[in-house]
Amino acid sequence: MMSLLLSKYKTVKEEEVKVWFKAASVNAFPKDGGACVKYKDLQIAVFNFSRLNKWFACQNLSPEKEEMVLSRGMIGDSNGIPKVACPLHKKTFSLKTGENLNGHLNAIATYPVKIEEENVYIGFSE
Amino acid sequence: MQTVIVIGNGMVGYKFCEKFVAQSKNKDFKIIVFGEEPRPAYDRVHLSEFFENQDAKALEMAPSEWYAENNIDLVVGERVSDIHRNTKTIITAKNRVFNYDYLVLATGSSAFVPPIKGVEKEGVFVYRTIEDLEGMLAYAAKLKAENSNAKAAVLGGGLLGLEAGKAVMDMGLEPHIVEFAPKLMPRQLDSRSSQVLQLKLESIGLNIHLSKATNQILGDEGCITGMEFGEDDVLDVDMLVVSAGIRPRDELGKTCGLEMGVRGGIVVDNKMQTSDKAIFAIGEVALYNQMIYGLVAPGYDMAEVAVNQIIGNEEKIMPDDIDMSTKLKLIGVDVASFGEPFMPASKGHSIIFENKTQYLYKRINVSLDGKTLLGGILVGDASDYSMLHQIYLNGMKIPEDPSQLILPASDGGAAFGDVMDLPDEAQVCSCESVTKGQICGIIESGEAKDLADVVSCTKAGTGCGGCKPMVADLTNATLKSLGIEVKDSICEHFDYNRQDLYKIVQVKGYKTFNEVLDNHGNGGHGCELCKPLIASLMATINADTANKEYAIQDSNDRYLANIQRNGTYSVVPRVPGGEITPDKLIALGQIAKKYDLYTKVTGGVRIDLFGATLNQLPLIWKELISHGFESGHAYGKSLRTVKTCVGSTWCRYGMDESVSFGIELENRYRGIRAPHKIKGGVSGCIRECAEARGKDFGLIAVDGGWNLYLGGNGGANPRHAELFAEQIDNETVIKYIDRYLMLYMRTAKPLQRTAAWQERLEGGLDYLKEVIIDDKLGIVEDLENEMQTLVNKFECEWTQAVNDPEVMKRFNHFVNSDDEDDNIVFVPMRDQKMPEPWSN
Ligand code: SRM
Ligand SMILES: Cc1cc2nc3c(=O)[nH]c(=O)nc-3n(C[C@H](O)[C@H](O)[C@H](O)COP(=O)(O)OP(=O)(O)OC[C@H]3O[C@@H](n4cnc5c(N)ncnc54)[C@H](O)[C@@H]3O)c2cc1C
Ligand code: SF4
Ligand code: FES
Numbered sequence: 001m002m003s004l005l006l007s008k009y010k011t012v013k014e015e016e017v018k019v020w021f022k023a024a025s026v027n028a029f030p031k032d033g034g035a036c037v038k039y040k041d042l043q044i045a046v047f048n049f050s051r052l053n054k055w056f057a058c059q060n061l062s063p064e065k066e067e068m069v070l071s072r073g074m075i076g077d078s079n080g081i082p083k084v085a086c087p088l089h090k091k092t093f094s095l096k097t098g099e100n101l102n103g104h105l106n107a108i109a110t111y112p113v114k115i116e117e118e119n120v121y122i123g124f125s126e
Numbered sequence: 127m128q129t130v131i132v133i134g135n136g137m138v139g140y141k142f143c144e145k146f147v148a149q150s151k152n153k154d155f156k157i158i159v160f161g162e163e164p165r166p167a168y169d170r171v172h173l174s175e176f177f178e179n180q181d182a183k184a185l186e187m188a189p190s191e192w193y194a195e196n197n198i199d200l201v202v203g204e205r206v207s208d209i210h211r212n213t214k215t216i217i218t219a220k221n222r223v224f225n226y227d228y229l230v231l232a233t234g235s236s237a238f239v240p241p242i243k244g245v246e247k248e249g250v251f252v253y254r255t256i257e258d259l260e261g262m263l264a265y266a267a268k269l270k271a272e273n274s275n276a277k278a279a280v281l282g283g284g285l286l287g288l289e290a291g292k293a294v295m296d297m298g299l300e301p302h303i304v305e306f307a308p309k310l311m312p313r314q315l316d317s318r319s320s321q322v323l324q325l326k327l328e329s330i331g332l333n334i335h336l337s338k339a340t341n342q343i344l345g346d347e348g349c350i351t352g353m354e355f356g357e358d359d360v361l362d363v364d365m366l367v368v369s370a371g372i373r374p375r376d377e378l379g380k381t382c383g384l385e386m387g388v389r390g391g392i393v394v395d396n397k398m399q400t401s402d403k404a405i406f407a408i409g410e411v412a413l414y415n416q417m418i419y420g421l422v423a424p425g426y427d428m429a430e431v432a433v434n435q436i437i438g439n440e441e442k443i444m445p446d447d448i449d450m451s452t453k454l455k456l457i458g459v460d461v462a463s464f465g466e467p468f469m470p471a472s473k474g475h476s477i478i479f480e481n482k483t484q485y486l487y488k489r490i491n492v493s494l495d496g497k498t499l500l501g502g503i504l505v506g507d508a509s510d511y512s513m514l515h516q517i518y519l520n521g522m523k524i525p526e527d528p529s530q531l532i533l534p535a536s537d538g539g540a541a542f543g544d545v546m547d548l549p550d551e552a553q554v555c556s557c558e559s560v561t562k563g564q565i566c567g568i569i570e571s572g573e574a575k576d577l578a579d580v581v582s583c584t585k586a587g588t589g590c591g592g593c594k595p596m597v598a599d600l601t602n603a604t605l606k607s608l609g610i611e612v613k614d615s616i617c618e619h620f621d622y623n624r625q626d627l628y629k630i631v632q633v634k635g636y637k638t639f640n641e642v643l644d645n646h647g648n649g650g651h652g653c654e655l656c657k658p659l660i661a662s663l664m665a666t667i668n669a670d671t672a673n674k675e676y677a678i679q680d681s682n683d684r685y686l687a688n689i690q691r692n693g694t695y696s697v698v699p700r701v702p703g704g705e706i707t708p709d710k711l712i713a714l715g716q717i718a719k720k721y722d723l724y725t726k727v728t729g730g731v732r733i734d735l736f737g738a739t740l741n742q743l744p745l746i747w748k749e750l751i752s753h754g755f756e757s758g759h760a761y762g763k764s765l766r767t768v769k770t771c772v773g774s775t776w777c778r779y780g781m782d783e784s785v786s787f788g789i790e791l792e793n794r795y796r797g798i799r800a801p802h803k804i805k806g807g808v809s810g811c812i813r814e815c816a817e818a819r820g821k822d823f824g825l826i827a828v829d830g831g832w833n834l835y836l837g838g839n840g841g842a843n844p845r846h847a848e849l850f851a852e853q854i855d856n857e858t859v860i861k862y863i864d865r866y867l868m869l870y871m872r873t874a875k876p877l878q879r880t881a882a883w884q885e886r887l888e889g890g891l892d893y894l895k896e897v898i899i900d901d902k903l904g905i906v907e908d909l910e911n912e913m914q915t916l917v918n919k920f921e922c923e924w925t926q927a928v929n930d931p932e933v934m935k936r937f938n939h940f941v942n943s944d945d946e947d948d949n950i951v952f953v954p955m956r957d958q959k960m961p962e963p964w965s966n
Contacts, residue, residue, distance in 0.1 A: 003965075005949070028941040032652075033677030038940045043947070051640070051651045061949075065964050067693040068939075068949045072681050072740075076653030079618065085654035087681035087689050092654070 005066055008042060009059035009109035010125075011098060017112055017123035026118050034084070036060050036071035037122060044111060044122055045071035047095060049082055055113040056095035057122050062086045063105045070108070128155050128227040130436060131216060133206045133378065135161025137170055138409030138425035139232030140187040145433045147196045155436075157198045158224060160216075162205040163255060166190050171422055171589065174293050176259050178842070185256070209382040211402055228404055228436050231379065231392060232429075235372040235410040235418070240281075244343030249350040250366045253290045262367065266297040269364050277302060279353060279361060281340060282369035283310040285454060290367045291332050292458060302333045302361060304353065309336065314452060314463040318480060319487040319505045326459045326485035326506060335361065372420055374411045387413040396443040398432040406432040414444060422589055423556040424448050430559065449519065449556060453511050453592045459485070460508035465501025465518045466491055474500055477529050488532040490514065492524065499524055499531075512554075512596040513545070520552045545599045546607070554596055557589020562600060569604045577601045616876055617655035619647050624659060624801065624876050631663050639678045658683070659876050662763055665799035666871050669919035672762065672799075673926050673933055682761035685937065686924055687743055690736060692950050692961035695743055697723070697735040698760035699750050700796060703770040703788035703808075704731040713753040721746055724958045730767040730805070732758060737959065739946050740939045747924045756922040757797075763877075764799045765806070768792035769817065773810030773827070780810035782827035787856060788816075791823075794860065795867065797920045798913075801874040801883075804867065807838075819847045822880040823863050831855050836866055836894070839881035848884070848891050851899065861910065865898045868909040 023037040023046060034047040043060035060068045065088060073084045075095070082095040091103055098107035112123035130146070132139050143157060161167065168185040176185060183189075193200035201218075208217040215225050237252035239245055251262050269276035278294040280287045283305030295301040303310070309320035310327075324334050338359075343366065344352040352362045379392035385401035387393055391413030398406045398414075408428035410418060419425065427444060434442035451464030469476065469491040479488045490502035499518045504511055514531065517524060524531060548554075550563030568574040568583050580601050581587050587594040602612045614623045622630065627642070636642050639660050643652055658680035664670050672683040682688050687695035699714070714733055718725045721742055723735040738746055759765060770788030774780030788808040795804065807818030808825045818824025824835040824847045831853035838847030851862060866880075874883040887893060896902040927933045939947045951962040 024941045028935075030677045030936075035941045036939060038943045038945060041948075043940075043949070046941075049651070065691070066949075067691070068947050069689070069693045072684070072689075072693075074654045074657055074678075074681060076619075076657065077651040078653065080650070082651070083653075088691075088693075090654060 003066060005061065006063060006106075009061060011107075011109045012111050012123055012125045014112045014123065016125045018126060019124045020114065020121040021124060023120045023122050026115060026120055029120065032075060034071040034073065034075065036068070037120075039122065039124065043068050043071075045073075045084070046113065046120060046122065047071075047075050047084065049075060049095070052082060054082070055115060055120065056082065057111040057113045058084070058093070058095060058098060059109045061108075062088060062091065063100075063108055064089060064091055129225060130155055130157050130228045130230065131224060131226040132157065132159040132230045132232055133216070134232035134234055134375075134409070134411070135159050135163070135167045135200065135202065136232060136234045136409065137167060137187065137422055138234070138429050139230070140167035141426050142230060142232060142408060142429040142432060143193070143196075143198055144188070145430055146436075147198070149433055150437045158226075159193070159198060159200050160204055160206050160218065161200070161202045163257075164203045165256070166193070166200060166202060168256065170254070172591075173253075173256070173259065174289055176256060177263070177293055177296055180263070182256050206378065209378055209405075211382055211405070214404065226404075228406065230432055230436075231400070231405065231407040231411055232409045233375040233378065233411045235374045235420070237368060238371040238373045239368050240340075240370050242340050242343055244345060244350070245368070247343055247345045247350045248348050249345075249364060250343065250368060252368050253286060253293075259293075262294075262365070263297065265365055266294070266299055270298055273364070275300060276364045277362060278365040278367065279304050279363040280367045280369055281353075282371070283307070283334070283336070284313060284369065284371070285311060285452065287367075287369035288327070288454065290369050291327075294365070294367060295331060299365065300333070301331065302335060302363060303327075304335045304338050304340065304355075304361070306339055307336070310334065311454075311461070314467060315461075315503055315505070316468055316489065318478070319489065319503045322480065322482060322485055322487040322505045323459065323461060325482060329485070330458050372410065372418070374413070374418055376411055379407065379411070387416070391418050394428075396431075396446075397435045397440070398428050398444065399435065406435070408432050415446070415448070417448075419448060419450070421450065421452065426557055426589070427559065451515055451518075453508055460504065460506060460511075462504045462508040462511040462515075463502070464511070464515045465499070467501050467503045469500060477532065479529075479532050490528060490532055492528050496526075496528060497524065499528070502532075504532075509595075512593060516548055516552050516554070516596075520549055522548070545596060546603050554600065555584070555586035555589065555593045557593075558585040558587075560584045560586040565597065565600050566604045569601065570608065574601075576605075614875070616659055617653055619643065619650045619652055619656050621648065622646065624663075625873050627660065628663055628667070628872055631660070632667050637664070637668065639675060652678070654680075655876070658763075662799045662801070666916070669916050671797070671921060671923040671926060673923050673930075676933075676936065680763075685740065685743065686757060686761060686927060687738070688761045690961065691964065692952075693947060694736070694950060694961070695738045695740065696760070697738055697743070697746055697750070698728070698732060698758040699755035700758040700792070701732040701767075702792040702796075703768055703785050705770075705785055705789060710753060710755070713750075713755075717746060717749050717753075720749075722959070724955075724960060728760075730760075731769050732767060734760070737952065737961070739950065740937050741944075741946050744928050744934050744937050748928050751922075751925055751928060757924040759797060762799060763802050764797060765792065765795040765804045768795075768806035768808060769821070770808045771810050771815035773808070777810055779813060780827070781829065782810055782832070784808040784810040784816065784825075784827060787825065787832075787859075790856075791860070791863070794917055795863075797923070798867070798871075798916045800867070800871045802877050802879045804880070820844065821847060823847070823866065825859060828853060832859050834859055834862055836891075837881045837884035839879050841879070843881075845881045845885070847881075850891070850895065862898055864913040865906050865909045866894070868913045869894075869897065869905075 021039050029035050029048040031050040034045050037044045045060040047056045060071050072087050075084050083092045085092045092101045093108050098110045114121045167187045205219040206216050207219045237254045276299050278299040279302040280290045283303045291301050291303045338355045340353050342354040352360050354360050374391045376392050385393040392407040394407050394412045400407050409425040431444050454461040474491050474493045476491050486506035491500040548562045552562045574580045587597045615621050657678040661678045672679045676684050718735045724737050728734045768788045768791045770784045773784030805821045806823045807816040807821040809816040809818045810827050819835050820838045820840050825832045834851045835847035836850045839845045952959040953962050
């Protein structure tokens with residue numbers, strides 16, 4: 001059974017985006033690291049993967065113990081898959097698909113990101 | 127569909143289920159298992175580990191879901207009380223009735239309690255189940271609260287008794303072993319080896335009483351107070367563990383009229399069938415060849431045979447000869463015996479090596495023609511056990527001069543060939559019946575890629591664990607023979623180990639993670655293993671703080687605080703040596719009160735303030751810094767605390783000023799980053815109130831200076847620090863610790879404490895002395911200079927942080943709002959608060 005909190009986070013595909021939310025300027029995010037963005041009652045972890053020249057966004061909620069911590073996790077890759085490691089117990093999740101790479105937890109929700117004029121936008125479907 | 131009922135969910139009963147599922151796929155059978163204990167089967171062999179963590183789950187053979195997933199009905203906490211063979215039914219203590227087609231008795235055994243007057247007294251225990259251990263722990267805690275010198279005895283100096291002796295010693299009670307025979311482990315050891323073992327055990331603090339027949343257990347108000355052996359021969363004890371052998375739990379067999387052994391046990395044939403063909407008996411309840419085998423390996427073989435018989439493979443039967451070789455675990459000394467440990471001179475020759483000063487004894491028995499190994503005994507060093515045991519089991523050829531098998535090799539090489547010389551049929555893991563061929567086979571076929579795969583595919587090493595080193599050797603050797611390099615590289619992004627990377631960063635003078643990754647990595651982008659590792663190397667080599675390149679720091683270092691269960695943080699200011707002024711204490715109290723932080727004195731003798739949100743961290747630290755505090759680095763792989771006792775400053779026994787010296791050392795090494803955390807201790811005299819010998823470096827004041835101990839550790843594998851130098855002055859202490867820590871920082875593996883590093887260091891303590899004291903490698907000057915640079919460049923990273931607006935931004939929970947995390951919930955606890963418990 002999924003908790004109420006977890007059920008608020010659902011993956012949004014690029015083509016489903018209805019709202020591009022302007023989160024902050026690109027400088028607000030550390031290189032090869034993340035920070036957390038507030039959108040309505042959601043907490044979204046946004047990562048500036050500068051080595052890949054890519055941005056990723058996912059729920060800030062670690063699905064294991066349901067704490068708001070993923071944005072503080074370390075990013076990197078595992079066999080080419082970009083990932084984030086939860087700071088609490090080092091469970092790792094693909095930043096592309098949200099899949100748990102070193103365990104059997106449910107996948108986390110991911111969101112599209114775009115950069116326009118040095119600003120970071122996150123895509124939501126509502 | 128036929129029904130198989132298994133009575134007893136112990137190790138062997140469980141193994142029966144596991145093998146049954148694997149071999150029958152459990153299609154045409156329904157299995158129902160009854161266990162009297164309140165929990166599913168657990169690993170009794172490793173029962174003593176329960177004292178370490180009290181984690182019953184960790185001992186489980188399989189979680190209870192496993193049974194359901196495999197279509198097995200598991201009923202725990204319900205004893206079977208009767209068998210009606212004519213109707214093929216069983217009845218449980220709850221009066222429930224079940225039909226069976228096949229019945230498997232795996233009821234094991236119980237501890238034998240001799241009928242001594244007074245054994246029913248409180249404080250007398252047996253050593254068989256988790257509940258027994260829980261009872262002992264609770265009783266020992268009660269005793270110690272009343273009397274710190276409480277004593278416990280173990281009745282029985284056999285295999286299990288010694289294990290129990292070590293357990294009561296670890297509980298902090300004064301341990302005594304009482305044995306009826308004139309020697310310890312009478313069934314496995316000859317008298318000389320038994321004496322060597324006794325000397326060794328006495329040297330680690332066990333008191334041993336041989337040739338003692340206990341007449342009576344003494345006590346008042348129903349509690350044990352002593353044991354009486356004869357007139358005027360009394361041992362005062364506050365607790366007793368009876369370990370005088372086992373008795374098969376054969377009561378069901380008796381009442382339903384199965385054929386029984388004269389001294390108990392249910393008689394079985396080589397198919398594990400009892401006198402009733404529909405009823406099987408396996409494990410410690412079964413009497414096979416007139417014997418009860420009190421070991422798991424034969425029990426597992428019996429389970430295998432019974433499974434095969436029931437599913438119709440009638441050719442699978444129990445061998446005539448059963449290997450009773452054993453390796454004792456957990457008592458802090460190696461003991462093993464295999465094959466025929468005692469042998470009459472008419473059957474062969476014995477070769478004996480004994481060195482009492484080192485508590486070493488080795489004996490092997492070889493055939494009269496000198497060609498085969500018949501058995502042997504090892505005390506003090508059983509590292510050759512696996513190989514000798516294999517040579518014995520497989521009848522392998524032995525060297526012309528068999529003494530080479532046990533004499534310390536002069537050229538460092540082993541006298542016998544390597545593991546790869548074993549025949550394919552050699553049974554490497556006897557608990558799980560895994561052969562060398564199977565292990566090599568799954569690696570060659572690509573099914574297993576490393577040791578973890580081998581263990582999970584074959585289960586080798588998951589029983590008594592004695593074969594683990596050999597399984598590892600075989601795995602590595604097979605991988606090597608396939609041209610696969612067995613690397614100790616730090617992660618998939620680098621082909622180097624930490625020591626290599628240390629040299630690379632030092633020589634090339636790299637300053638950022640990306641430089642190292644781009645020039646020496648495998649083309650990936652780093653991960654949670656290599657990033658903090660390289661951050662730590664740069665900190666050691668360049669004296670960087672964690673504020674530099676914060677995205678590669680471990681997440682605690684990134685926020686200069688320890689993350690807690692609910693994503694809040696703890697704050698631990700440095701309190702060097704544990705000395706603190708009343709004003710500073712008041713300041714801590716006021717700050718904690720202002721931010722509503724949970725407050726506790728830590729095991730490292732300082733004060734931890736818990737429950738700070740990310741946003742609050744810099745505010746709290748600004749206030750702490752204004753009161754003269756600095757970072758305590760509780761979050762870093764760096765120096766934590768130097769624990770001190772009050773020493774000669776106040777204490778009437780103090781030989782030196784342990785507080786002053788502790789403060790000096792803590793301030794000297796604060797902030798330096800290492801492969802793992804570092805802790806120190808300074809005690810003012812040999813009473814050792816600072817527990818210095820449990821620390822990475824420890825000092826004890828003695829007449830004429832300090833004794834320096836190195837490589838101690840608490841944690842899951844406690845280890846006493848080793849005496850490195852005696853009666854040295856303050857200056858020499860600092861010189862040696864500088865050199866020691868720097869050498870450790872240069873060469874240890876990631877996350878390896880000094881204890882583990884020192885233990886694996888080739889040449890051990892003697893080598894360390896040669897390098898650090900005699901300067902055999904000519905590096906001590908470099909080591910000292912490197913350390914001095916780190917000491918000189920120290921800067922408090924929290925002071926750095928609060929003075930830099932850029933760094934301060936890091937502590938906002940949101941980049942686009944000043945709100946705090948609204949998901950954090952605290953609940954009240956005693957007079958403070960705690961995070962809401964996790965729901966899963
Ligand atoms: C707070 C404290 C418990 C307490 O409330 O008393 C504590 C808390 C933690 N310890 Fe500890 N240890 C604390 C004293 C100890 C001690 C006692 C001591 O220092 O004398 C030991 C045994 C001594 C030793 O280290 O050898 C100890 C041995 C460990 C170990 C095992 C280390 C080992 O080598 O096996 C770990 C696990 C690890 O580091 O991998 C650990 C890990 C931890 C962690 C980091 C677990 C975690 O990842 O969250 C905890 C950090 C919580 C936090 O926010 O501070 N803690 N820990 C103590 C802080 C002392 C301080 O002032 O800095
Ligand atoms: C501390 C300790 C250390 C040991 N170390 C080693 C070692 O190093 N190497 C080694 O080879 N062996 C060792 N042993 C022995 C090993 O644990 C046993 O050989 C093994 O557990 C026997 O398994 P079993 O299933 O036959 O019996 P058990 O594990 O005793 O299981 C029998 C189960 O049946 C239950 N039962 C009994 N009657 C009924 C009934 N009527 N209805 C329902 N349930 C019933 C019991 O409650 C019990 O749970 C050790 C034992 C102990 C206690
Ligand atoms: S503080 Fe240490 S011993 Fe206590 S729960 Fe945490 S890690 Fe375990
Ligand atoms: S809470 Fe994230 S991995 Fe445990």
